[in-house]
Amino acid sequence: MICVEEVWKSFGPQEVLRGVSLDVPPGEFMALVGLSGCGKSVLLKHVVRLMEPDRGRVLVGGRDLAALSRRELEATRSRIGYVFQNSALFDDLTVYENVAFPLRETTRLGEGEIRRKVMSELEVVGLESAEEKHPAALSGGMVRRVALARTLVRDPDIVLVDEPTTGLDPIVAGTILRLFASVHQRRHLTGILVSHDIPAIFGIVEKVAMLHEGRIVALETSAEARASRNPMLAQFVSGDPEGPIQDIQSRREPPGRTLPLEMENPVKHPGLK
Secondary structure, three states: OEEEEEEEEEEEEEEEEEEEEEEEOOOOEEEEEEOOOOOHHHHHHOOOOOOOOOOEEEEEEEEEHOOOOHHHHHHHOOOOOEEEEOOOOOOOHHHHHHHHHHHHHOOOOOHHHHHHHHHHHHHOOOOOOOOOOOOOOHHHHHHHHHHHHHHOOOOOOOOEEEEEOOOOOHHHHHHHHHHHHHHHHOOOEEEEOOOOOOOOOOOOOOEEEEEOEEEEEEEEEEEHOOOOOOOHHHHHHHHHOOOOHHHHHHOOOOOOOOOHHHOOOOOHHHHHH
């Protein structure tokens, strides 16, 4: 379903992706882990062609995204749900209006059908009574649930989830992750979940891929990852400050170097806000 082939991406002199290859079969939910700033979000954005590789290619459903016409690309994007790290809700719209937005923008459904679909998804995430609230009145966990409902309302085949629990306390984070697990089990979605919630994510995904220094350095089942023999993945899972990752990090650029602006704030496609 998702095939990343030898993708390279640089921002000025900084190489972020250095020949990344990754396959996600239909119906499989995969975790993408790695150090902060290693390029996980950059890789996700290539899967919806919010960014284009310098070299290599990305295929979705067997089709090379770079070869698609605008209309074909929009049709492919309509199959992909994207939960952004900051949720990207519209502050001036209510919960209901935020979830209804992609249906109003990309479909010809009548308001009656839109309401049916929106309220159905709000019920799934436990927010049917919050439809008239604005994002500022919601807790962090509620904001993430609204973002998930907005993603699911278009009935996507593929879901890309970028750090859904950042800034949440452990109990709320666990609730959000269980909600993703429930949705995946019920809908058999293909997906990539970027997360640092180790080991909680092992109960959600089938496989774990680790991105480091611009390459995939480990790809294991969840069971294998729990007690991985790969020294980098084992260190990441255990949180041990001593190990091969420390050795590599010590040779990187000094603290204080920020990511290029293109990595932090790529242009978002209107239909994926």
